[in-house]
């Protein structure tokens with residue numbers, strides 16, 4: 001995956017390039033950014049990792065929705081795993097059923113990040129995901145073990161997984177950040 005992330009941007013079958021143009025917008029407040037002694041403001045870790053999730057989402061070849069996930073240690077010092085949605089490695093780089101909402105055949109980004117995460121259950125984790133997790137992914141994140149908080153950027157068609165996460169005491173928090181990428185589907 002590391003090698004792949006370093007390759008040049010490319011156009012996929014959807015005609016979208018990834019990663020491509022950047023679009024900043026300033027209408028949203030940053031979480032807990034601060035000014036340092038030089039007068040420059042520096043972004044909060046939450047903002048950095050959610051933006052990383054959005055950047056990763058640009059790798060997705062899903063025709064329905066581009067989603068990215070970053071799992072970090074709870075002190076923000078380590079990225080434990082990343083993921084974005086798409087078909088399994090070695091299979092065609094596209095959805096199996098692009099017209100079926102919720103059943104396009106792609107692995108979900110949280111699912112891929114959970115698969116990629118080899119940190120033990122005992123390690124406290126934060127999860128950053130571009131879109132509100134679905135119910136199945138909420139359960140996957142619960143079973144990662146020791147997820148302390150989930151941060152997300154955009155609402156998904158269903159937010160019913162909030163009840164599941166609340167019932168096991170995992171807060172899910174919507175962040176307002178100046179996303180680098182606003183042109184995700």
Ligand SMILES: [Zn+2]
Nearest residue numbers: 062095104106
């Ligand atoms: Zn798909």
Ligand SMILES: [Zn+2]
Nearest residue numbers: 108133134137
């Ligand atoms: Zn999901």
